[in-house]
Amino acid sequence: MxxxxxxxxxxxxxxxxxxxxxxxxxxxxxxxxxxxxxxxxxxxxxxxxxxxxxxxxxxxxxxxxxxxxxxxxxxxxxxxxxxxxxxxxVRAEFDPATVEREFTIITSDYAVAVLGPIVARLVAERAPGVRLRMQQTGPHVVDHATETLRTVDGVILPHGFLADMPYTDLYEDRWVCVVARDNPAVGERLTLAQLREMPWVMLYHRPTAFAPAAQQLRMIGIEPRVDIVVDGFLQMPFLIAGSDRIALLQEQLARRIADAGGVRVLECPFDAVPLAEAFWWHPMYRSDVAHAWLRELLMEAADELKAAR
Missing domain, CATH: 1.10.10.10 (Winged helix-like DNA-binding domain superfamily/Winged helix DNA-binding domain)
Known part of the structure; x- marks a missing residue:
């Protein structure tokens, strides 16, 4: 060359x-x-x-x-x-107790809320010189995955969006429906007819950016009537409270913020495929000892999250 x-x-x-x-x-x-x-x-x-x-x-x-x-x-x-x-x-050896380094992970506000506190605690305990930078994900990440993964340590994203990139499986979560706590039109159970009629709060709502469960709605013949589009999950409950709107949220997040958000958590009236969260990374990190440590730490955090359910 x-x-x-x-x-x-x-x-x-x-x-x-x-x-x-x-x-x-x-x-x-x-x-x-x-x-x-x-x-x-x-x-x-x-x-x-x-x-x-x-x-x-x-x-x-x-x-x-x-x-x-x-x-x-x-x-x-x-x-x-x-x-x-x-x-x-890049170093030939990696000692988390003494190293000073920043790891950048692109992820959703959902993953930061449920997995982030465990990761942050493990890093603080084992690598006091390591800093985590958590960046909000968006459609650009999926549309330019290879380019994006070259500039960060990895992306936490569900299966179904990226391909031909190494990944580390983390955990699964169920999808649930969220409605206002005081919505008189909704009882203990939702029906498919209500999903067709109620106004929705949706994530991104673009051809290459969407919540996987929302895509499943269309596959069973329900075209949601989208009222509000947002770029994060944490906003959803506060846009549902006191209204007749509905949204799909991950169960672990929904149950954490239901009381503060003024919403109720209900089972989906359709067979929603679980969310399978993974950490995606560029092949250039395959032999990077520091990156291998990060991947192992994320898997340990995910195991702790699963054990706490």
């Missing part, structure tokens, strides 16, 4: 400076963030301008704005910086 002459001649320290400069849009503030002098950052900006053949930052009144080229570059620098950090985070 031939050597990339651009990379050979490039000072990678400039990448960090570029990232901060484009984010702060101010040389003085960038210098403060980087812990260096303003002349040093000004000199780095001059080198970057020569490299790109573009001003990158131009004055607009009393402030600086990004040039059109800089806008494109700004979208690419954070993943590039993160990629470099991950390369130099």
């Amino acid at each position: 031939s050597v990339d002459r651009l990379l050979v001649n490039l000072d990678l320290n400039l990448l960090v400076t570029l990232d901060v400069l484009l984010r702060e849009r101010n040389v003085t503030r960038a210098a403060e963030q980087l812990g260096c002098s303003q002349p040093t950052v000004s000199a780095a900006l001059a080198r970057l301008r020569r490299h790109f053949g573009d001003e990158l930052l131009h004055r607009a009144g009393s402030r600086y704005e990004l040039t059109p080229l800089a806008v494109q570059v700004a979208a690419r620098t954070p993943p590039a910086v993160e990629g470099i950090r991950r390369v130099f985070d």
Whole structure:
């Protein structure tokens, strides 16, 4: 494989400076963030301008704005910086008691609520120098899975969305229906007719982004009348309380927040396939000892969650 002459001649320290400069849009503030002098950052900006053949930052009144080229570059620098950090985070050995490292996991607010506290406790007990960054999942994760998994440690997501990527099974959960505690039209049991008639609160409601149980409704011939679309599960009970709306929630989450959300938890009047939650990760982590530790810790947390049910 031939050597990339651009990379050979490039000072990678400039990448960090570029990232901060484009984010702060101010040389003085960038210098403060980087812990260096303003002349040093000004000199780095001059080198970057020569490299790109573009001003990158131009004055607009009393402030600086990004040039059109800089806008494109700004979208690419954070993943590039993160990629470099991950390369130099790799170690032949991993001692959780002494290491300082950040793990980034993309997941739903549901998984953070039910699994997150156990994971956080185990990390605090065994790896005090490790920091967890939990990022909210969204449609972009599924639509650009390979690209996303290169920039994070993994994604907690149910089976049925990703393929051809390594995964670690975690736990299963049941789907339940949630209605307002004081909804007079709903008794102890729901009917399929009520599912057709009642207004719904739905997650995402897009072709590639949906709650799996909602997709099952359509498979049995029920097209939900969607009233409100949200991008997280924790919001749902509070949009149902005091109304005639309905939603599908994972049982472990629903029972945790039913009282605070002013809702009742009812069995689904159809055979909802359980949610099978897994941790998905990029093949490049297969031999990473730190990542293997993280996967084992997530499985242990999931086992503890299952035992507590």
